[in-house]
Amino acid sequence: MRVGFIGTGNMALALAGAIAASDPDVAVCGFDVRPEQLARFTSQIPGAAAASDNSDVVTDADLVFLAVKPQGVKPVLEEITDTEALIVSILAGVRIAVLEASLPRARIVRVMPNTPALVGEMAAGYAGGTLADADDLELVSTILGHAGLAVRLPEALLDAVTGVSGSGPAFVARLIAAFSNAAVAAGIPRPDAIRLVLATFSGTARLLGEKQLTPEELISMVSSPNGTTVAGRTVLESSDLEKVIQQTVWTTIARSRELGDEGAGR
Ligand SMILES: NC(=O)c1ccc[n+]([C@@H]2O[C@H](COP(=O)([O-])OP(=O)(O)OC[C@H]3O[C@@H](n4cnc5c(N)ncnc54)[C@H](OP(=O)(O)O)[C@@H]3O)[C@@H](O)[C@H]2O)c1
Structure with a gap:
């Protein structure tokens, strides 16, 4: 099992840390435009590898977390536009339809996590996109479960999850x-x-x-x-x-x- 991270900042570090600690069979890799963030990620996550770019992250990954800031997502989407990977977006306020318009072949899952993920006590809601099938959602549920609670809901309710758990x-x-x-x-x-x-x-x-x-x-x-x-x-x-x-x-x-x-x- 290979789990990738596009953007290796605070949330990526929290999620990858929880995943690596719970399941030693998961190989984690990531890429970040900031070399120092990537270095922190690979040094703090046991066995984590540095990818050479975002395309490298999605290649052969079973699941890829999209973990850049919402305002920085456009170049990422252009870089991986042809991907068919399972993309798990944690971007606040970016709807599945927007991601699917830029990544037409990807299986998208949108997650609203919260900061207690930093201590393995996350409370998250998630919703599947058009191409995400039952196996994809099962995998996402398992992987998110390593960082805390993850509840599947219709995407329209993720704003309510923000109101209760995100904020x-x-x-x-x-x-x-x-x-x-x-x-x-x-x-x-x-x-x-x-x-x-x-x-x-x-x-x-x-x-x-x-x-x-x-x-x-x-x-x-x-x-x-x-x-x-x-x-x-x-x-x-x-x-x-x-x-x-x-x-x-x-x-x-x-x-x-x-x-x-x-x-x-x-
Ligand atoms: N922190 C929270 O409590 C929280 C809660 C719920 C959801 N979220 C969501 O989680 C996401 C990540 O938040 P965060 O706090 O972890 O952000 P962060 O610490 O700023 O990490 C994002 C990293 O991605 C890098 N990046 C930017 N463009 C990139 C690109 N094209 N390719 C690869 N890496 C790139 C950023 O570099 P630069 O700094 O140079 O841009 C930064 O190092 C956000 O979308 C946010 O909405 C966060």
Whole structure:
């Protein structure tokens, strides 16, 4: 199995690192216009090879990640226009139809990943293009699975994935900052406050996932009558929290759609 990377920047490094760590049988190769990025990629990914150009990456590859910035994709598409490879685009806001117009024989899969891929905890959505068959989608699912969670959805929902998971780490980090600030205001030294809040967020997520609890079930479990949690919840639940989160996600989705429309001209 050979997996190629066109562009070996931060996301490529994260994905390739997770793939190489999970499956030693995968041979990784990549190309980048920046020699220093390519050198970092080949030195940090065990067994990774440097290709001589982007055409070299797609030759004989079972799967190729398109991992340049959206604004830099045009020359890449011109360089590999005849390819029949399985091309997995992680470009934010570039629709499958745009890629298929430039790569008419390629099997395209579009992915919306997120930055926790850097620690093997990605939450991604992906959608298949016209020529991507069931085997292609299965392979993409397996390869993405090495870096975290990958959920197949219609392409029209990838803007919603951006609203929740793609941009989500920034929103969750903002909540973590707010809880940490409250802990500091209550007297806990900041480093301890951050450690406690981080462990509370990750522990809660793990508890929900591993015990298959709904958020409502967990809330009920920790809410003793007249207890501390019930007291705190009276504030939270009389606030605009639900509305603020809805508006945050919807505004992100709207911007993602706008960027997709702009990207339609790429
Ligand atoms: N970072 C995130 O959180 C995130 C999340 C979701 C999706 N994405 C998507 O992931 C993609 C990559 O993001 P990134 O943060 O990894 O970008 P990055 O670190 O800038 O890496 C992209 C690399 O590709 C190189 N490149 C540009 N043109 C090239 C070409 N013709 N051939 C080969 N390499 C070329 C770039 O060089 P130059 O710097 O010289 O252009 C750069 O070294 C983007 O499309 C982004 O939308 C990123």
